[in-house]
Amino acid sequence: MKETMTSDAATMEEGSPARSLLPNLLFPIDQPDHDHLTVDEMFDAWWRQYPRKADKGAARKAFRRVLAKKIASFDELMAGVLRYSAERTGEDPQFTKHPATWLNAEAWGNETLVRPPKPMSFADSAMLGMLEGMQTRDDER
Secondary structure, eight states, rough: OEEEEEOSSSSTTTTHHHHHHEEEEEOTOOOOOTTTSOOHHHHHHHHHHOOOOOOHHHHHHHHHHHHTTTOHHHHHHHHHHHHHHHHHSSSSSSSSHHHHHHTTTTGGGGGOOOEEEEOOHHHHHHHHHHHHHHHHHHOOO
16 A cells, blocks of 8 residues: 655655655645654654764654653754754764764754855965956956
8 A cells, every 4th residue: 555645736656756756855844734744754754854874763762752742843853953964064974963862962952053164275276366366457457
């Protein structure tokens, strides 16, 4: 039996071409009603967004605890994981928190880190200098 999902647009079956074009979430982000999802479905949607796949069982247990004790809502967890995932993009995965650690630390409420831009490489710096020199020369004419 294939599981069906409903959306505002249409009903799609798992594995259908239209279903595969959807983002990795089980629902639209702007849809606030997640009552139709089970805790396992919510966890699976959250897990797909988490930037480090480690200790899934411990993460599932922590996820259930957070929701059961109403420490955070599913929307808060999803918003937090999307921020954290974007923050960790391009960073050394060795320093990305394990999912259970992130949940137990209530890290979904952390401020987003704003990193200073990476310094220019020598080649980029040389190219920028040449372009600025050309611009100055054109401005003097």
